[in-house]
Amino acid sequence: MARRSRSWSRRLTGGDIAIYSFLALVFFASAYPIFYVLSLAVMPYEDYLRHAIHAWPSGFTLTYFREIFRDRLLLNGFKMSLLKTVVGTSLSVVFTAMTAYALSRRQLRLGRPLSVLFLIPMFVSGGLIPYYLAIRATGLMNTFWALVIPGLVGPFTMFVMRAYFAAFPEEIIEAATIDGAGAFGVFWRVVWPTSTPIIATMALLIGTDHWMEFFWPALLVGPELQPATVVLQSIMSTRSVIQGLGLGVRLTPESFIAAVATTLILPILAVYPFLQRFVVRGIMLGSIK
Amino acid sequence: MARSMARISPVPFRRPVPVGKRAWLARGSGARREDLRKNWPLYLMALPGVLTIIIYGYGPLFGLLVAFLDYTPVRGFLHSPWVGWANFRTAFSSPFFAAALRNSVIISVLKLAVGFPSAIVLALLLNEVRGRLFKSAVQTATMLPYFMSWVIAAAVWRSVLASNGIVNEIIQELLHREPISFLTDPAKFRWIIVFQDTWKYVGYFAVLYLAAMAAIDPALYEAAMVDGANRWQQMRHVTVPGISATMVTLFVLLTGWLVRAGFEQVYVMYSVSVYSTGDILETLALRLGLNQALYGLATAIGLFQSVISVTLVLATNLLVRRTSQRGLF
Numbered sequence: 001m002a003r004r005s006r007s008w009s010r011r012l013t014g015g016d017i018a019i020y021s022f023l024a025l026v027f028f029a030s031a032y033p034i035f036y037v038l039s040l041a042v043m044p045y046e047d048y049l050r051h052a053i054h055a056w057p058s059g060f061t062l063t064y065f066r067e068i069f070r071d072r073l074l075l076n077g078f079k080m081s082l083l084k085t086v087v088g089t090s091l092s093v094v095f096t097a098m099t100a101y102a103l104s105r106r107q108l109r110l111g112r113p114l115s116v117l118f119l120i121p122m123f124v125s126g127g128l129i130p131y132y133l134a135i136r137a138t139g140l141m142n143t144f145w146a147l148v149i150p151g152l153v154g155p156f157t158m159f160v161m162r163a164y165f166a167a168f169p170e171e172i173i174e175a176a177t178i179d180g181a182g183a184f185g186v187f188w189r190v191v192w193p194t195s196t197p198i199i200a201t202m203a204l205l206i207g208t209d210h211w212m213e214f215f216w217p218a219l220l221v222g223p224e225l226q227p228a229t230v231v232l233q234s235i236m237s238t239r240s241v242i243q244g245l246g247l248g249v250r251l252t253p254e255s256f257i258a259a260v261a262t263t264l265i266l267p268i269l270a271v272y273p274f275l276q277r278f279v280v281r282g283i284m285l286g287s288i289k
Numbered sequence: 290m291a292r293s294m295a296r297i298s299p300v301p302f303r304r305p306v307p308v309g310k311r312a313w314l315a316r317g318s319g320a321r322r323e324d325l326r327k328n329w330p331l332y333l334m335a336l337p338g339v340l341t342i343i344i345y346g347y348g349p350l351f352g353l354l355v356a357f358l359d360y361t362p363v364r365g366f367l368h369s370p371w372v373g374w375a376n377f378r379t380a381f382s383s384p385f386f387a388a389a390l391r392n393s394v395i396i397s398v399l400k401l402a403v404g405f406p407s408a409i410v411l412a413l414l415l416n417e418v419r420g421r422l423f424k425s426a427v428q429t430a431t432m433l434p435y436f437m438s439w440v441i442a443a444a445v446w447r448s449v450l451a452s453n454g455i456v457n458e459i460i461q462e463l464l465h466r467e468p469i470s471f472l473t474d475p476a477k478f479r480w481i482i483v484f485q486d487t488w489k490y491v492g493y494f495a496v497l498y499l500a501a502m503a504a505i506d507p508a509l510y511e512a513a514m515v516d517g518a519n520r521w522q523q524m525r526h527v528t529v530p531g532i533s534a535t536m537v538t539l540f541v542l543l544t545g546w547l548v549r550a551g552f553e554q555v556y557v558m559y560s561v562s563v564y565s566t567g568d569i570l571e572t573l574a575l576r577l578g579l580n581q582a583l584y585g586l587a588t589a590i591g592l593f594q595s596v597i598s599v600t601l602v603l604a605t606n607l608l609v610r611r612t613s614q615r616g617l618f
Contacts, residue, residue: 015520019414023427026411030488031430033445034437036455040448053458099338102331109324110332114339121346127591128571129578130352134345136362150345153338183330212438215553219579229440233557236447254448261444268436276432279493284500 034265040258041065048252064251064259074260077228080147081211081264084227088148089207093199096153096206100161101187104168115162118155135220146220147213147227157202164198165191201278204271211267232260356589361582369585376589386590389573392566396479396550401543404487408494409536413524415495416502431492443557446485447472478563485558486551494539498532505531537609545602548594570594 039057047059068074102108103115125131131150140146168191176190192199214229235257268275325332356376358369380386411431418424434442448454450471457468471477509527518526552571559567570590578587 016417019417020423023411023414023418023423026491027427027430030434030492033449033488034433037445037448052462053455055455095337095341098334102335105328105331107324108328108331109321114335117339118342118346121342124350125346125595126349126352127588127595128574129355129584129588129591130349131345132579133352133355133362133584134348137348138344149341152341155342155346158338183328183334187334208436212441214438214440214557229438232444233440236444236557237560254451254453257444258448261441261448264441264444265437272429272433272436275436276429279432279435280428280496283496284503 037258037261037265040255041262043255045251045255048255064255065263067251067256068259068263073223073231074228076224077226077231078263080225081227081229083144084147084213084217085207085210088151088210089203091148092152092154092157092206092210093203096157096202097161097165097192097195097199098187099153100158101165101191102183103158104162104165105183115159118153118158122155132219141220142222142225144221144225147217147225150216151209154206157206161198161202164195168195201274204274204278208268208271208275212264228260228264232257232264235260353588353592355584356592358585360584360588362584372585376585377593380586380589380593385568385573386570388565389568389570390548392479393548393550393569393571396482396555396569397547399479399483400486400551401547403483404490404494405540405543407487407491409498409529409532411491411495412498412502412532413528415499416528417520417524428492428496431495433492434489435493437489439553440557442485442489442554446481446558450481472558473560473562475563475566478559478567482551482555482558482567486554497539498535501532501535502528541602541605541609544605545598547601548597 036055040054041064042060042062043054043057044059044061044063047057048054051058068078103111105111108114126134135141135146135150140149172190173186176186181189212229213227214233217225217227218230218233354366355369357371357373358366359372359375360366360369415424415427418427437445450456452468452470456471460466461468469477471481505528509531510523513523513527548570550569550571552569555567555569556572556575559572571594574587574590577583577590
């Protein structure tokens, strides 16, 4: 904050107190709901019964997570989530990077028109039903590939990577070309290994999106291919899985749902510092321009 | 990297490369074939990406035609009869459509009315905070919801607002009142959606405004302080005008979403009991299209939305430009 350049040793004013308290309230309102779900997921059944208000976990148990592993639908769901995220992210990152690199090369006469091709779908879309029909028309309905192919090269990530590759030192590429490398070789052996920061960041963003995606997987695939997010939503709205829960184990459905949600949330929390840093930095850079 | 760059001559000669679409067209087929022959590996690299964007980015645009057909998947595109505006007429005369449109607009307006100022207020207040730890803690907490997808946000808020969730527990145990059914009460549903949307996005938009605030010239603050302005007056006369460009841009963009009330969010949070206030155009289209196989009708609704969105953005931009000489484009 440039305007506070001189040191300001003064007492707290009423305004300060108001601001700090309000922000503390905002902090609480933002973070507590997530904390609440996490605490429900680990709260033992006996503690749940004992207290009327469950504001924070009074015990710790992994029973609910064990139950997730016992449930076939959920286990399959998390397996699909993982598969979708790993396969989808790797394919996306690789193909987006290749596309972005190729379109960043100035000697391509079709380079500019092809880039514009990616620009328009960012603003114009056919809508729900037409997109659904397109997936159906290409025979992807109820296949694993429906979860991975349609968003393979997203325009936004493509443009970000293209800008990065466009700024890649031309001399290095020329040196490699002189040494006899073809376009593929230059990309894989020279550009890709030295572009780890941008690739890692894009992989993080794409991976997060894949992990948390709900809507299209819900519409396009059947129960065997549904990722955990879809199973979570069906548990929440129909409570169907709850009936089949842990015979002989005492649990509350709320905690079970919370455990499923927690398993989905935890990876996001784990990579959250990086996500936050990238997004904030991107915003700051974008606004300076 | 620096070493290898030093070895190469500082100014490599580059043949001028024609840029732009016109150059490509103007040169003639010989040059084009030469380009393909020389650069085919690069084109091959871009092929998967280009193919997918054409199929799934532009393909659906052709699918918009379904709005004018009496389409069934069995008959396919070619054999579905053309019905012109019939689908639109059916849609506009349906009471469900009217209700969905009303709900879409009301929810969007409420989201704008609540969320837009909230982000600005949050940014203004965060700007005043001197403790870096506190400031970064609040920023971290408020940005976290942004990264949760709606289904997870729904899981979180359904837990919190359930009849045996923490909010109702406090109401029952500490306030000794009856539990409130937040999610099944049509009167409350809209506000839940609005509040949840604010919860998700306020941190993100606040960062946008903070970035704009960082760009304000410190000399303006000093001049204000010299004139005796206190912090609130500085906020009003220096900070807010300083971020007005960002505010306008975001406002224009957000009005384009006036008929799009947040599909996935409503879809995961709503239930039949709140259709009267919670059913929006997209959810209606979804049910009509996929559950009742009324593809033409559903597509017509979607097309209607897109047209209105674009019109709104352009209209708002025009209006804003007229009144304040500033606009998005």
